[in-house]
Amino acid sequence: MSLLFSKSNTLRKSVKITEEEFLQLRDFVYDKSGIYIDEKRKYLFESRFSRRLGQLGLTSFTDYIKFLRVDRGQELKQLFELVTTNETSFCRDTKQLESFRDNLLKEVLDRQRKTGRLELNIWSAGCSSGEEPYTLVFLLLETLKAEIARWKISITAVDLSEEMISKARTGIYTEYAFKTTPDTIRKRYFKEVEGGWELDPRIRKLVNFLPMNLNDALAVKRVPRSHIIFCRNVIIYFDDAMKRKVVQAFYDNLLPGGYLLVGHSESLHKVSQSFRPVHNAGAIAYKKEE
Structure with missing residues (x-):
């Protein structure tokens, strides 16, 4: 972020x-x-x-x-x-992530199973050096376990900084990136290399990183329709007009029943009335009604 x-x-x-x-x-x-x-x-x-x-x-x-x-x-x-x-790290804002895993992610996965379409599209907007989208992969792996092999999962991660996108694709991180990360995650998905810790290439292949300006309407429209969008700690740096523009783009991108998650200190209260706020323990998410 x-x-x-x-x-x-x-x-x-x-x-x-x-x-x-x-x-x-x-x-x-x-x-x-x-x-x-x-x-x-x-x-x-x-x-x-x-x-x-x-x-x-x-x-x-x-x-x-x-x-x-x-x-x-x-x-x-x-x-x-x-x-x-x-400024980011793996597994950042643990309460929000746990609430997402236990409530929203479970709901979306169950809905997809019922429709017979085992596919899930996630958009990480403002992904920085990749810690957030990779954290989402960890959550999916631990939630779906062996079942993940049957799913078609697409995670699109974008950021304004090409330097950060390049770092994310490389998948090598220093100790700082793990300041909010359980040791079990590092042991399971990383190996120590010169210069830091390298993420398992099988994890890296699950995320498509792209440099993108959220102010570029044409670029934003090319992102696949999403079931879930994460845009945490980004819109606080926009003025009201830009917030409305970006949030409307997220709404248009989301599939019916999809969710937008913003940072724990952010709110859409004065930005958009299109979403329905959904309150769960530890987090608020914004749902596009079906």
Whole structure:
């Protein structure tokens, strides 16, 4: 999941950003990604972007904004890396995951069995370096056990950061990624290698990772229709208009009876009335009525 500006670069003297430059750069970021940067974070633009300006041989944010506007897309990737920093781990928010496993997942699986269609599509939106979608695979393996061989399971995991998507595909993680993870999970699905712990390739094959901007309506429409969508700790970085746009896209993507799960500190109360809130011990989910 993406957090904005959780660390700043203290190794280089910051290039000062004027109020006008901040507004122009903020609006550019919003237009391209839907991410809204509050004015209180202006000083973080200076600290985070100063090194990049130095790498490009630029001495002002005005020059950088001009560069962005004539660039053909390569610098946009760098921009996305600069405005998002990823804070995640395996099995994060245990109570929510346990509630999902014991209630919603069980319901969806039972419904699929009754229809005779042993298939399940899950979309992890804002997947960061892969810990969330891989955690969902662990839950499925432990829930379905040997029965999983009979199921057609598709997990689509997307993130704005191509760097994070690349890391997720590699499947090698440091100790930090396991800070919320039971030792049994690490022993069962990982092996120790140089540089960290490598995820079992059989697990990695179950997740399709794609770089994606949730502000790109055409890209979002290409995601397979989902039974379950996870978008945790992402929409809090959008303004109201972008929240409504993204949540509506999730609603359109979900199959009837499907569920959207957001972060435990997030709510759709003022964003959308299309979903029915479903309360279970430890979590709230949002259901698209059948």
